[in-house]
Each structure stands twice: as structure tokens, then as C-alpha cells.
Amino acid sequence: MLPSSILGRKAPALFRTLGQQPIRAFSCAAGDASASNRRLLIFGAPGSGKGTLAGWLGRDLNAPTQADVEPCTASAPGLTALSSGDLLRAEMRAGTPLGQSVEALINSGGLVPDDDMVKLIAGQLAAMDGSNWLLDGFPRTLGQAMALDEVLTSLTPSRQAPIDYVIHIDVPSEVIVERIAGRLIHPGSGRIYNRTFSPPKVPGVDDLTGEPLVSRVDDDPESVRRRLELYAQTSQPILDYYMDRGIVGRFTGPTSDAIYTTLLPQIQEILAPTVVLPSAEDLTCAATAHQVSA
Incomplete structure (x- = not known):
């Protein structure tokens, strides 16, 4: 009996021996x-x-919708980017109990408790189960990383690993200090501009809303260096946690554009649809489609 799935590169050749093209994802x-x-x-x-x-x-x-995928055809890989900051801002705008609590904490300079962050992220990921996603801004602590593993494992116990890949953007500290010195922020959305590297279309104004942009009072070089030191202390245990699994990819460069030229193809490769060796039911569906096209 043939196995239900093959994750290697031998699958396309096997499909050719069956007289079919490789079938990567069945919608039928x-x-x-x-x-x-x-x-x-x-x-x-x-x-x-x-x-x-x-x-x-x-x-x-961007992932295609199910309506974009024809029966018995391969679905294109897609990716939904999620920002924990965006999720928190959405809760605050909606005035939910969590949003009200978070807003009070942020206004007082406090940190959102791990339990609240885990609940927020877990609810969003549960709604997206089955989709490719990229999570930005979470986890921020080792405890959150371990809690995230528990949430993802509970969603799909059959998976071998809760996280498939971790992107590590590694930029020299002095480059970051220079960038942040010219940073402009749109408070309502969190969109970030830079006076030198990525300026807004109209100076001092958000491209989408036309609202004024602001600078953080602690974006001076010394404050930035202190924040970078704190980030290094808190992030390294999390990176080590994932590096022990061999799933961390490091990307570095002088600008975001330069980093993206190597990052994008790597992520496209990771998202390439899994080649699935179909069941008898799948083969019947594919054979029918082949006969119709012939």
C-alpha cells in the first residue's frame, strides 16, 4: 500500500509513472x-x-480564497501576516474588556500580561487553522513561546512540530540607531515611516489617512541603545529555544529592500505546496478530470 503523503522530491516522478501531473493540493x-x-x-x-x-x-x-481554487487543481501557496500590535489596537478600538484593560496598561507604561496575550493570539490562530500564517510581535518571552506551542499542539495534535520556521532579522545596532533617529509613527495604526529611508508621500502626514505623524520622545540614540540591549537579553532565550530545533533562518542586510531579496524566495520555497500522494478517492477525481480535459 502506498503511503498517504510524500514530502520529498521523488513524488513528481512517481506521478509521471501514473500518467498524471503532480497533484499538490486537492479541493475535491x-x-x-x-x-x-x-x-x-x-x-x-x-x-x-x-x-x-x-x-x-x-x-x-497573499493567500487565494477557496473560490479562486478550481476542483482537482493545485492551490497556490499564500501567507497571512499577523501583527500582535495590530490585534491589540483592534481590541482597543472595539472597546472590548481586553482592549480596555490593554489600553489602561499601555497608557501607564505597563506590559500586557502573558495570559491575556496568549488568549488573544490563540483565538486568532484558531480561526485561521488550515491557513499559512506569519506572526509578528509574539512571542516576546520564553514563557509565551512555550504557551504558544501548547496552543498550537492542542489545535493540531497530529503535527510533528507546532512552528515550522522562524525568521530572524539581524541588523547591526548602529544601523538601527540611525534608522530610529528619523522614525515617524502613525499612532492610530502603528505604521512606521523614516525621514530618510521610507518617507511619507507628504512630509509629516500618514499616506492612508492624512493624519499627522509623530516621533517617540525616547528615540534619541542613547535610549535606543538601551532598548536594543533589553531586546537582546529577552529575545536570545526565545531564539535559542527555536534554534535548538534547527528552524531559525537569519537574514541581514543594510536595508529592508536588501534583506527582502533573499527573504522572499526563501519563504516562497517554504510555502511551496506539499506534494501529496493521493488516496484512491483522490486518484479517481484526478483521473476523471484528466479524461475530461483529453
Whole structure:
């Protein structure tokens, strides 16, 4: 009996011996999409450009809707970028109990408790189970990383690993200090601009809303260096946690554009649809489609 799935490069040749083209994802047969979707994280220091890069990946690898996929055809890989900051801002705008609590904490300079963050992220990921996603801004502590593993394992116990790949954006500290010195922020959305590297279309104004941009009072070089030191202390245990599994990819460069030229093809490769050796039911579906096309 043939195995239900093959994750290697021998599958296309095997399909040719069956007189069929490789079938990568069946929309006409029931299957556990959540067992083959890709779950990615992105890490980077403040000012490293990780939010920008995550947004570009979400834009360029946007997932097709089910209506875009014809029966018995391969579905294109897609990726949904999720930002924990965006999720928190959405809760605050909606005035939910969590949003009200978070807003009070942020206004007082406090940190959102791990339990609240885990609940927020877990609810979002549960709704997306079966989709490829990239999570930006979470986890921020080793405890959150372990809690995330528990949540993902509970969603799909059959998976071998809860996280498939971790993107580490590694930019030299002095480059970040220079970037942040010219940083402009849109408070309502969290969109970030830079006076030199990525200026708004109209100076001092958000491109989408026309609202004024602001600078953080602690974006001076010394404050930035202190934040980078704190980030290194808190992020390294999390990176080590994932590096022990061999799933961390390091990307570095002088600009976000330069990093993206190597990042995008790597993520496209990771998202390439799994080659699935179909069941008898799947082969019947594919053979019928082949006969119709002939």
C-alpha cells in the first residue's frame, strides 16, 4: 500500500509513472489542511524593519480564497501576516474588556500580561487553522513561546512540530540607531515611516489617512541603545529555544529592500505546496478530470 503523503522530491516522478501531473493540493477530497499549513514567526529588534518585511510578505504572498481554487487543481501557496500590535489596537478600538484593560496598561507604561496575550493570539490562530500564517510581535518571552506551542499542539495534535520556521532579522545596532533617529509613527495604526529611508508621500502626514505623524520622545540614540540591549537579553532565550530545533533562518542586510531579496524566495520555497500522494478517492477525481480535459 502506498503511503498517504510524500514530502520529498521523488513524488513528481512517481506521478509521471501514473500518467498524471503532480497533484499538490486537492479541493475535491476531504483532508486535514491544518496538518500541512505553514506556521512562521518573525523576530527582529526595534527598528530592524521586521514589521515592514512581514507586511511585504503578506502583500506579495497573499493567500487565494477557496473560490479562486478550481476542483482537482493545485492551490497556490499564500501567507497571512499577523501583527500582535495590530490585534491589540483592534481590541482597543472595539472597546472590548481586553482592549480596555490593554489600553489602561499601555497608557501607564505597563506590559500586557502573558495570559491575556496568549488568549488573544490563540483565538486568532484558531480561526485561521488550515491557513499559512506569519506572526509578528509574539512571542516576546520564553514563557509565551512555550504557551504558544501548547496552543498550537492542542489545535493540531497530529503535527510533528507546532512552528515550522522562524525568521530572524539581524541588523547591526548602529544601523538601527540611525534608522530610529528619523522614525515617524502613525499612532492610530502603528505604521512606521523614516525621514530618510521610507518617507511619507507628504512630509509629516500618514499616506492612508492624512493624519499627522509623530516621533517617540525616547528615540534619541542613547535610549535606543538601551532598548536594543533589553531586546537582546529577552529575545536570545526565545531564539535559542527555536534554534535548538534547527528552524531559525537569519537574514541581514543594510536595508529592508536588501534583506527582502533573499527573504522572499526563501519563504516562497517554504510555502511551496506539499506534494501529496493521493488516496484512491483522490486518484479517481484526478483521473476523471484528466479524461475530461483529453
